[in-house]
Amino acid sequence: MTPAFASALMPLMRRVDAETAHGWALAALRAGLAGRDAAPDDPALAMEALGLRFANPLGLAAGFDKDAAAVLPLLRLGFGFVEAGTVTPRPQGGNPRPRLFRLEEDRAVINRMGFNNAGLDSFLARLRDLPRPLPGVLGANVGVNKEGAEPERDYPMLCRAVAPLADYVTVNISSPNTPGLRDLQGEDRLRAILRAVDAPALGKPVLVKLAPDLADDALPALVELCVGQGVAGLIISNTTLARPETLRSPQRGEAGGLSGAPLLERSTAMLRAARRLAGPRLVLVGAGGVASGADAYAKVKAGASLVQLYSGFAYGGPALVRRIKDELAALLRRDGVARLADAVGVEA
Template structure:
């Protein structure tokens, strides 16, 4: 399904189109009643002690600086995650660094945590009208040239926790050299312990890559449980390449969108098995319909997130997913979404 603005936006380079989209969402958020999440009784759920009005969230990356929080909630999302924010402003990698793979309904990016910095992002959160019925996540990372990346994450969690409903530690991006090394062993244990020490009562989510091997998944699961992580997001973009058709398929960077779905489904199952159901899971990657969201929930996810599908399906996608998800739950006799979670695992 397409949307009215797509032909115009697709004549522009992807990053320019993205900037225009953020501008439009900022304006939408200023309209009366604009910052309301879509509240559906059957879809309301509690995760990590937080009451989500619905399980469909926006993944980090679209609104890196928290400029359009209210406009994004106006699309119906039950949660919006801004960022990734780094302590210092960061330009990111050279352009071009964002590519549409239209034939594959996919995106490749090598953005490199471009953002205006933690202080600017936090100021935008403070200026937001606030969030209607939705929950706000703040996703934090480390600067590319940081000499102490753990200290960068601690700074991010410290600044974000008083304002966020949850904070996400993002160690899953493939576009910051060495960042994914934090997903393993002593480095991960040190990071989680340091962040847990400063988060206060704010839930801490951990975002991991879909490219982890079984040993890596087991290590993440143990560390997350041991250090009191409240949920795991699975996952980010992939550096693997399933069969693709578009001309830009050989660009380096992380792949997202429809071709990621199969890998993301498998990793969700792998992490659920590794955690034994001890932690809530958030599914991301290739979610573009109510049917796919329902499949992830039945496979064990408590929440889902999307981003790249919006490029192709437009701003009406969250509402369509919620409508269809509600109908699927009713069809199968589930009075609440919580009853469906993990029923196909």
């Protein structure tokens, strides 16, 4: 089966509830039913970032493959990198179902999953079982349990555990679905966590994932804090609690984090602000609303060296990966840009 054929089946998947469809998608990936993209990437899309080489800048955001169950099949679809997780120290079931909702009229998703995952031991076992070298970059996204969490203890433990098996580690302090988690974005709490993580001693790049709902005046201090603590980059951004008035779907009132097309403008504006503040001192990963080459290009020009998608992939299916890369390469040729790296931050 090819990615294009797998994508053609997406309308059938949308006849069942979103979480069931997501489970089916992971099972199909593990079974090799989503196909693979064997075509080489345009050399203009290659990116050097975080001390790593990415064949292309397009990544799959955390949350799709929480338990690292389909890393290799996902990379074979043509992603430059895949971020597995979020993984917590202990297994947890997450919030009650239903907890994942399609807003099809808005090309958006609302989720209140609550870090459901099989826990660290299972996650590590799956990472150890992966054949090496992988055909792309692997990130590991870590978070804390809903109950019994001690962030200054748990985040360093998680980072040390996954670092030998991943190319980079992301500290997730911005999911809206674990009570109190976003409070960790406060300057004092984040400083304590990052000091305990000790990124320079970890041996792998550490990223911090921020929420798009941060107050504008909070961002400068967080950028400087991350630079000062040896963080390599920021992922901007996670899902939003905001509900734009433009939403049309009957599901728009569901509680949880909103992702997809309605997040594109806000997350890109925040990305641009972070680029102005950080300059070249931090690698920025643009996430939120990416569903086309033009969306990815907008993120790059706003300051992102790398780009992640999730909701766009859920709607577009496996064929979207190649389509975005082809569109992005065409946009570079249109603008006379020889390398994607030359476009990073040109509009910031």
